[in-house]
Amino acid sequence: MSLPQFKLLRPRSIEEAVELLARHTNGTDGSRASGQQTPIRIIAGGTDLIPSMRQKLFEPEYVLDLRGIPALRGIRPDPTGGAEIGALTSLRTIERSEFLSRHYPVLTQAAATVASPVLRNMGTIGGNICLDTRCLWYNQSLAWRKGCGFCIKKDGDLCHVAPGGKKCWAVFSGDTPPALLCLQAEIEIASPAGSRRVPLRDFYTGLGDDYRVLQPNELVTRVFLPASSAGYSGVYRKLRVRGSIDYPLAGVAVALKRSPKGSGTGNGNGHGVGHVADARVAITAVNPAPLLVKGAGEMLTGQLVDEALAETVGDLAAKTAKPLTTSALTPEYRREMIRVFTKRAVLAAAGH
Ligand SMILES: Cc1cc2nc3c(=O)[nH]c(=O)nc-3n(C[C@H](O)[C@H](O)[C@H](O)COP(=O)(O)OP(=O)(O)OC[C@H]3O[C@@H](n4cnc5c(N)ncnc54)[C@H](O)[C@@H]3O)c2cc1C
Numbered sequence: 613m614s615l616p617q618f619k620l621l622r623p624r625s626i627e628e629a630v631e632l633l634a635r636h637t638n639g640t641d642g643s644r645a646s647g648q649q650t651p652i653r654i655i656a657g658g659t660d661l662i663p664s665m666r667q668k669l670f671e672p673e674y675v676l677d678l679r680g681i682p683a684l685r686g687i688r689p690d691p692t693g694g695a696e697i698g699a700l701t702s703l704r705t706i707e708r709s710e711f712l713s714r715h716y717p718v719l720t721q722a723a724a725t726v727a728s729p730v731l732r733n734m735g736t737i738g739g740n741i742c743l744d745t746r747c748l749w750y751n752q753s754l755a756w757r758k759g760c761g762f763c764i765k766k767d768g769d770l771c772h773v774a775p776g777g778k779k780c781w782a783v784f785s786g787d788t789p790p791a792l793l794c795l796q797a798e799i800e801i802a803s804p805a806g807s808r809r810v811p812l813r814d815f816y817t818g819l820g821d822d823y824r825v826l827q828p829n830e831l832v833t834r835v836f837l838p839a840s841s842a843g844y845s846g847v848y849r850k851l852r853v854r855g856s857i858d859y860p861l862a863g864v865a866v867a868l869k870r871s872p873k874g875s876g877t878g879n880g881n882g883h884g885v886g887h888v889a890d891a892r893v894a895i896t897a898v899n900p901a902p903l904l905v906k907g908a909g910e911m912l913t914g915q916l917v918d919e920a921l922a923e924t925v926g927d928l929a930a931k932t933a934k935p936l937t938t939s940a941l942t943p944e945y946r947r948e949m950i951r952v953f954t955k956r957a958v959l960a961a962a963g964h
């Protein structure tokens with residue numbers, strides 16, 4: 613499949629990138645109707661954008677390459693606590709960061725599961741956050757989509773997954789966003805009006821087509837990890853068909869902080885488990901957005917984690933998951949694996 617023709621723009625600074633986006637965007641505020649194609653697309657590592665362009669899902673006139681902007685790279689610990697990560701930082705750099713694995717292990721674990729080492733060398737954290745939603749009826753060649761009939765997400769007005777409805781249910785399949793949700797991360801968005809910080813949980817709309825709150829004249833520049841989320845034990849588990857090079861079909865992130873040793877009883881296996889001081893659970897690849905599991909933290913906080921409690925949290929996560937036939941494997945199996953992985957991840961994060 614060949615790439616459509618486009619003009620490549622290579623800004624050297626964030627300001628230049630914003631100026632180019634504004635110049636090549638429809639309308640003065642960059643707004644557009646849901647599903648409408650924009651004349652310019654941002655490329656970071658290109659590991660998702662290029663295959664999508666080959667499938668003619670995007671045929672922009674301009675592609676804005678962020679790779680010439682040094683300010684967008686790197687992991688910078690904040691002297692007052694916390695850290696910021698440039699949007700162009702590769703997933704490989706995140707996976708290998710000693711600082712992140714010591715203070716924010718759920719993020720390094722999630723990054724290490726993305727695709728394969730080669731794709732993690734190219735793929736960036738900004739691209740993973742902004743990743744397009746996926747569906748078996750959408751991530752196909754133009755000829756395939758033409759043959760089967762276009763749908764709401766591109767060029768059509770019906771949904772093959774939920775016929776009769778007007779909503780697109782394409783699924784968000786990034787691995788790091790659930791980890792970032794557990795860490796209460798914020799992102800910085802640069803636009804012609806200046807920069808603003810947005811909690812990541814407010815970035816996703818829950819719609820499969822218009823899935824993120826980002827106008828075509830805006831870009832994600834940084835990710836902020838708060839000091840208050842440092843030191844949580846973290847576990848990420850994902851379901852995929854192959855052991856590597858595969859998007860998640862269900863994914864669970866858990867970040868958990870225990871009270872200091874001595875405030876709880878041991879669990880008999882030498883780990884000395886304390887009560888849970890705080891916990892967060894998030895899921896991915898089973899809804900059009902990555903989601904924090906509401907009520908999971910409250911369920912765990914103040915408790916000693918055992919099998920029964922971990923199973924109850926697993927039930928809650930499974931209720932939050934709404935998988936449909938957008939992906940390989942049945943929705944029932946994917947929901948069940950959310951339950952199982954959540955239970956296992958909670959037990960592992962609690963030291964069992
Ligand atoms: C075979 C294969 C397997 C894969 N497996 C996984 C997997 O297991 N888990 C997973 O999470 N992903 C997977 N991916 C997808 C992809 O590799 C990763 O999500 C990667 O992190 C995307 O980053 P990128 O820099 O390459 O994004 P790009 O492809 O450059 O961009 C992705 C999207 O984000 C937008 N974008 C990128 N950066 C910015 C920015 N700073 N501001 C605004 N918009 C931006 C682009 O316009 C585009 O819409 C897989 C891809 C392939 C080809």
Ligand code: SF4
Nearest residue numbers: 747763771780781782
């Ligand atoms: S969920 Fe429906 S509208 Fe969305 S991409 Fe799949 S088939 Fe198309």
